[in-house]
């Protein structure tokens with residue numbers, strides 16, 4: 001028990017000192033205040049905004065921001081601004097109004113909203129690439145995805161996250177409902193398992209630098225190394241697969257043999273339904289294949305190791 005307490009204390013100290021290195025300006029002042037004093041700061045606003053407000057405001061105390069024992073957390077004014085004019089007369093808007101909903105006053109520009117959040121969150125590791133990222137460039141507000149007063153922030157829960165993204169990304173909404181799909185609707189895989197919505201060094205806000213590296217995070221077995229590699233597999237999984245959904249299982253962009261013939265140009269052209277004539281036969285390579293070889297798993301009936309082979313005799317990816 002003593003050990004546990006020691007551990008917690010030590011951890012707390014480490015945490016506090018790690019934080020001290022990049023203390024945001026607005027939290028610096030707060031650092032000297034006790035939880036009671038912190039609550040007191042909120043009373044400037046909570047004397048009017050209490051449990052009688054139309055939309056629940058005090059639920060913020062059920063979120064990490066409302067944890068007054070943590071001196072780094074913002075007061076009401078830490079996010080909404082000092083808002084002195086609003087306090088003196090309700091006809092004036094507070095300094096920062098979040099969200100896209102219009103209430104008594106119109107919402108602030110996305111840029112001003114985000115500045116309020118970024119005073120504390122810009123240095124977080126996950127937001128290093130926010131500036132210049134697709135969402136920042138498109139003027140999307142932090143609060144288009146995050147809800148600060150709600151006890152349950154939908155976008156940070158795997159099961160409810162897709163609904164938040166789908167409000168804008170309707171193409172992906174349709175794709176994940178196709179016959180073959182990553183189990184996103186089922187709540188097992190989240191958009192944020194592959195994407196960092198805050199920005200990234202890779203393409204399409206992917207968490208890793210390439211599509212293939214992103215896929216390897218879960219499908220590690222496809223990384224190999226293989227004795228016999230299949231060139232497109234090491235280059236880009238998305239050559240053959242679509243990440244969100246497809247009606248051709250498993251997540252394929254087109255149906256074999258067509259998928260394969262895009263590059264291989266009917267190596268067994270004598271019977272290939274694609275080329276369909278003897279002219280495509282290459283140097284006696286094409287064996288006489290029964291046409292049912294092109295139904296079912298098509299090319300994979302014989303070339304079953306399409307991602308690569310470790311069999312000494314697997315040069316043609318057939319074992």
Ligand code: HEC
Pocket residue numbers: 044045046047048049054076077080081082083086087090094096097098102103104105
């Ligand atoms: C003297 C009472 C009073 C004080 C103090 C006060 N407000 Fe308000 N506030 C109001 C009233 C009244 C409204 C209009 C509410 C409405 O019509 O829904 C309002 C509206 C707001 C809104 C917009 C709500 C919406 O629906 O769009 C925000 C945000 C807000 N206040 C934040 C604050 C913050 C932050 C503070 C402290 C810095 C604060 N208020 C202090 C009375 C007050």
Ligand code: HEC
Pocket residue numbers: 024026027064065070072073074075078079098116117118119120121142143146148153
């Ligand atoms: C005064 C500093 C400050 C401001 C301003 C601020 N935050 Fe935070 N935020 C924090 C702290 C401290 C935490 C807790 C971090 C931790 O536990 O590691 C936090 C946590 C979070 C979390 C994670 C919550 C969780 O469950 O772990 C989210 C999401 C977040 N903030 C979003 C925002 C957004 C959006 C805004 C602007 C509307 C904002 N923050 C403004 C300090 C701030």
Ligand code: HEC
Pocket residue numbers: 114117118121124126130135140141142143144145146155156161192197198
């Ligand atoms: C497009 C939607 C979206 C936008 C816009 C967005 N976030 Fe997030 N945010 C997320 C998702 C999704 C997660 C959960 C990520 C995870 O679990 O890996 C998250 C997590 C967080 C967290 C907690 C975990 C962490 O990454 O540290 C913080 C803090 C946070 N966001 C702050 C912000 C701030 C500040 C902004 C605005 C500059 C912002 N977010 C804009 C979707 C968004």
Ligand code: HEC
Pocket residue numbers: 042045046049053055057058060065074075076077078079080098099101103143146147148149150
């Ligand atoms: C972490 C930043 C943050 C802090 C701290 C914060 N708010 Fe907010 N506030 C927001 C955001 C973001 C919204 C938009 C609605 C939402 O995300 O839940 C909002 C909305 C509101 C609204 C409008 C209600 C609505 O749903 O339209 C009022 C009123 C309000 N806040 C008052 C307060 C008061 C009073 C405090 C202190 C107890 C406070 N806020 C603390 C970020 C914050």
Ligand code: HEC
Pocket residue numbers: 162165166169172176182184189190191192193194195204206211214238243244
């Ligand atoms: C299994 C990983 C994975 C998951 C989960 C995932 N994505 Fe993607 N997403 C990708 C990859 C990879 C690309 C790039 C595709 C390409 O290059 O062809 C992409 C591209 C995108 C694009 C850009 C599309 C374009 O044509 O430019 C959007 C928007 C997108 N994803 C949104 C989402 C949303 C919303 C979710 C959750 C519902 C989601 N993604 C879940 C991997 C994923």
Ligand code: HEC
Pocket residue numbers: 134135138140144145155161164165166167168169191192195197203204205206
């Ligand atoms: C408020 C609307 C909105 C929400 C919510 C939203 N996005 Fe976006 N997203 C955009 C816009 C606008 C763009 C840039 C234009 C485009 O590519 O469609 C974008 C672009 C993207 C891209 C493509 C980046 C590129 O380089 O082409 C991805 C991936 C993406 N969003 C993922 C997500 C994920 C994941 C979520 C949920 C966590 C989400 N978005 C929530 C509006 C939104």
Ligand code: HEC
Pocket residue numbers: 180181182183188189190193194211214215216217218219237238241242243249250251
């Ligand atoms: C976050 C983990 C994760 C990442 C990252 C990931 N996958 Fe998956 N993938 C899964 C899960 C979970 C399944 C479902 C497995 C099951 O149902 O047995 C799956 C299934 C698949 C399937 C089979 C689909 C079917 O209909 O049977 C393919 C193909 C696939 N993933 C390709 C990819 C590609 C390509 C990428 C990179 C763009 C990728 N995956 C990234 C977790 C992931």
Ligand code: HEC
Pocket residue numbers: 212215216219222223230232233234236237238239240241249250256297300304306307
């Ligand atoms: C040349 C086209 C092609 C490329 C490139 C490709 N795949 Fe596949 N993948 C297929 C085909 C075809 C199948 C179906 C195999 C079958 O039916 O035997 C498949 C099946 C899968 C499956 C489900 C069955 C299994 O083997 O686990 C996963 C997961 C998968 N691929 C992941 C990946 C990943 C990850 C990458 C990138 C590293 C990738 N694929 C690159 C063609 C490709």
Ligand code: HEC
Pocket residue numbers: 230231232239240256259260261262263264299300303306315316317
């Ligand atoms: C994006 C182009 C592309 C696609 C699509 C593609 N391949 Fe390949 N494939 C290649 C390349 C490049 C090589 C290496 C050729 C070489 O080394 O001469 C190769 C090699 C092979 C080999 C080994 C034979 C050899 O000459 O080395 C077989 C078998 C093969 N592919 C089968 C398939 C099958 C089956 C599919 C469909 C699931 C497919 N390929 C899809 C580009 C592709």
Ligand code: HEC
Pocket residue numbers: 257260261264266267268272282284285286287289290293294298299300301302303316
């Ligand atoms: C019934 C089994 C079978 C099927 C089905 C089959 N192949 Fe082959 N494939 C072979 C055999 C056997 C060889 C080697 C022939 C030889 O060495 O004479 C071969 C050779 C190849 C080669 C290397 C030679 C070359 O011409 O470049 C490629 C590439 C290839 N097949 C691709 C495909 C594609 C693409 C499909 C689907 C359209 C397919 N195969 C369907 C059995 C098959």
